[in-house]
Amino acid sequence: MGKILIVDDEKNVLSSFKKVFSQEGHTIVAAGNAEEGLSCAQKDAFDLLIMDIRMPGISGLEAFSRFKEIDSKMPIIIMTAYGTTETAIEAMQKGAFDYVLKPFEVLKMKELIEKALAASRIMKTEVSFDTNEQADGERIIGFSSPMQEIYKTIGQVASSDVTVFLRGESGTGKELIARAIYSHSNRKNKPFLVINSAAIPETLLESELFGYEKGAFTDARERRIGKLEQCNGGTIFLDEIGDMPVSIQTKILRVLEDKSFERLGGNKTITVDVRLITATNKNLETLIKEGKFREDLYYRLNVVTVKLPPLRERKDDIPQLVEYFLNKYNKELKKEFAKMSPEALAILEQYDWPGNVRELENVIKKALLFAKGNVLLSENILLQEKTPEKQKGQVAHLQELLAGLVKKGLASRSSGLYKDVIEEVERTLILETLKQVNGNQSEAVKILGISRPTLKDKIDKFGLRKVISLQES
Ligand SMILES: Nc1ncnc2c1ncn2[C@@H]1O[C@H](COP(=O)(O)OP(=O)(O)OP(=O)(O)O)[C@@H](O)[C@H]1O
Ligand SMILES: [Mg+2]
Structure with missing residues (x-):
């Protein structure tokens, strides 16, 4: 659900867009020319702008730059007709989110809007270390000493352009910390893009990052601007970098060393100014031994490393996290304020949390969904795995069983x-x-x-x- 501004001089585009996308639950504001659009954007904040690049009045690129000045974090999708893609590509170099050819396909547009709104949300939701519960946006919770160490490191490096490498098990908060670094950096008014190497197939990942020239491969009908170029001046979060193919690692190493690369199929060297934040839950040392991760890139990344502790090593923070998530989901699920019973809290404090904070968050959300009344009881706490005590019992039982079988095997001289x-x-x-x-x-x-x-x-x-x-x- 987002607030979308659409600017186009074709009345029927505006009306059909409005019809289709208000049904999707978005709030749509339509403007018939660039001036009108600009004054809308000045009066009100939008999550996304969709604009035609060729309209009467001020030129598309000029309008584009003025929208960027008004709100540098609002993603902009350009609409363009055949024959005018050059301008759209130029807009992408200046940081447009993407462009679509007119007439657009509704399904494709839908997909693109979802992607852009997600990017917008990530950029615009500030992540703070603030203890003030009234603070807007998201907060990082935890006063345990390992977390304090992390805050110290972030405080030291956030405002510089140094590359930060985040490590820790799944669900420990790496993405949250990456966003907090961005929120506290000098680039906080510039774009922030996330690229997840584990989620994108190898061939696509390469063109996503570096872009390509027309004719670089069969489907490359137009030049395509990659994320590194689009994000010029901003911050890129390379998530799951342990899953990045070695060939792309080589190119990223070069970006780190001299901020340059070539588009696929191109020989012009492109220089960009981006800050990189990287993360992985993989053991890179093992991957290096297996030849799956470049050692030189590893050293290059390892300059400022933030190791996020697993939740079981900072159990002191559990009560505060519980309260934070209770608050969050009480609001989101529109529940009467629900409290945690002491017994239920005790269960949460004993558990080892293999899925870390993410698992805790999900357990609390589920508990709230199923709880009757406004107190969460032990029976509302549904843990994925058995509690350690029960597990120990089971292991002992299994041991006994196997010992019995081995004895039988010995007796019968089994082979x-x-x-x-x-x-x-x-x-x-x-x-x-x-x-x-x-x-x-x-x-x-x-x-x-x-x-x-x-x-x-x-x-x-x-x-x-x-x-x-x-x-x-
Ligand atoms: N210290 C924290 N305070 C509040 N919320 C947290 C904290 N750490 C993690 N979370 C929340 O837990 C969830 C998982 O965190 P996140 O996505 O950052 O984990 P991750 O380390 O990137 O995991 P993965 O390796 O699986 O990608 C998110 O919803 C995040 O907001
Ligand atoms: Mg993550």
Whole structure:
């Protein structure tokens, strides 16, 4: 849901756009020319601007620059007709979010709007270390000593242009810290873009970052400006850099060293001024040994490294985090203020949180969704895994069981004990799961974390069809 300003001199474009996208839940303001659009943007803040690049009156590029001056963080999508893409490409070099050809396809436009609104949200939501609960935006919670160390480091480096490398398990807050650094940097009024190497296929990742020239490959009908160029003057967050292919690592190393690169299929060297923040939850040292990460890039990144502690190493922060998320989701879910019972809090404090803060946040959100009344009870706390105590019990039980099997194997002078035991464990696990989900294979697949064909194979291998039909009848 966003507030979108659309500027076009074609009345029918404005009206059809308004019709389609207000239905999507967006608030649409339409302006018939650049001057009118500019005065709208001056009076009011928008999450996104969509504008035709060729209108009567002031030139498209001129209008573009003036919109940028009014709100440098508002993403701008350019609409352009065939034959005028040169100007659109130029606008992208100046930081436009993207361009579309007119007449636009609704589905494509929808997708692009979602992407732009997400980027806008990230850029415009300030992340603070403020303890003041009234503070706007998001906050980083935690007063434990490892967190204090982190605040100190960030304080030292945020305002300089130094590259910061964020490490830590999944869900420890790397992206949040990256955004906090941006919020506190001298580039806070310039763009901030996120590129996630794990989420983009290799070939696309390269053109996303560096762009390409017309004819660089079969589909390259026009020059394309990459994110590095688009984000000139701003900050790029290279998330999951451990998943970046080595060939692209080489190019990133060069960007770090002399701020330059070439577009794919081009030989003109492009120079950019971007600050890089990088993050990974992978063990890069291992990846280096496996030849999957460049050692020289590793040293280059490792200048200022911020290691985010897993939540289990800063359990002191749990009560404060709980309160923060309770507040957040009470508001979001429009709940009456719900409090945590002491017993429920005790459970949260004991748990080891393999999924870190993200897992805690999800557990609280779920608890609020299902709680009746305004106090969260222990029974509302649904943890993914068994509590450590229960787990220990299970391990002990399994140990006993296996010890028994080994004894039997010794007595019978078995020569295939490994295979026998693994098969027995597998058979029992699948049998028990099928029993407990009443033969529901979809549920069994989910709990076990195996694919449906694998489950079918196992059922046949161990002759468990009977169990399913018994449970189903
Ligand atoms: N200290 C914190 N205070 C408040 N919220 C936090 C804190 N740390 C993390 N969060 C929240 O937890 C969630 C996960 O954090 P984030 O996405 O930054 O993790 P991450 O380290 O990038 O994980 P991954 O490696 O899986 O990408 C987010 O919703 C974030 O806002
Ligand atoms: Mg992340």
